[in-house]
Structure formats: C-alpha cells, structure tokens
Amino acid sequence: MDYPGNLFVVAAPSGAGKSSLVKALRELDSQVQPSVSHTTRPPRGQEKHGREYFFVSEAEFDQMVLADAFVEWAHVHGRRYGTSKKMIEERITHGADVILEIDYQGALQIKRIFTNAVLVFILPPSWEELRSRLQNRGEDAPEVIELRMKNAAEEMAKAPEFDFVIINELFERALFDLKAIVHAQRLKYSAQRRARADTFQALRIA
16 A cells, blocks of 8 residues: 555664664654554663654563564564554555654564555674674673674675665764655655645656
C-alpha cells in the first residue's frame, strides 16, 4: 500500500551514533515523528516510559507477541524489542513521516511488511572509533562492550541490504546526509503529487 506518509527505518551497531542523529533530525524537522518501541530492558539514565521506549515486563511482551501486535520484534543484547504495527499505520496513513530506530533484524522485517519503507544504515568510520565511543559512554561493563563489538560485525555485514548508508565520522556531515535522504523522499513524484495536488491539476498532469 502506498501510504501518504513516509516510513524511515534507521539501524546501526551500538555506538555508531544512530540515536543522536535521529534526535537531531527530529529537532530540525517537526514533520518527522518517532514510533516508540517496546522493550524488556530497564530504562537508562533520564529515559522515560513512553518517550524513548515503552518499558514492559517479559510477560507483557509475551502477550503482545501472542496478539500479533508487533510488526517486528527481536532479541538484542539479551533483551527484547518490538515495534507496534498499529502505531506506525495510524501515523503514516494520516500523512506523517515516521522514523524508527531499530536493529537490522527488525529493519528487514519491516521492509517485508511496509515495502515502501526507506532503510538507512549508520556506520562508524572505524573499529577503533566504535570501541572508543562505547567506552566513552560509560554505561557498559567491559564484557558488555566486547559483546557489542562482536555483534557489530554481524550487524554491519547486513548494510548491503539497506537503501542508504551513512558513515558517521563527522556528526554534522552525517546529519546533513540523513536530512538529504528525508528530503529526497518528499520530492518523489508520488509524494509531490499528494502534497501539491492543486498544482498538478492546474498543470494538467495526471
């Protein structure tokens, strides 16, 4: 189905800067809305229920899986994450642009259901920089960092299956690239035809 709104799906290995880029994009572009995922992991830092994630118990997550409430869900670093199909459909049906931050497994699952979804993969400039960013966050124990580095190899191997790839070496440049992807989608014929129907009609363009 060709929904009025766009669905952008951003994935990256932990520490590549995905969340910071999406947050900065949303601050610059009010038309881009988040779709808040459900997770069984506990909140970190200043995270709040319903803002960054819906923090739920394992039992609550199980109930949602059984009810087929997720468009995708996956195990990531020992926790489960899921994206509500209803939340996405409601927003893009009403013309909103929705952006998701999820792992590559979820991104590929979503592409099979929402075939017009735009998949964006964020890469770090090097292995050394990725490790440095994980260490500088000060959130994870050394063994957790090693697990994230190991998982990153598997995750980055999936980059060829995405529509766009951004290398987050310089944050400002990476943000410009992400904005360019969003803007380009809005300039596609079908999107312009919906947004500027009066102009197309006046110009006698079908």
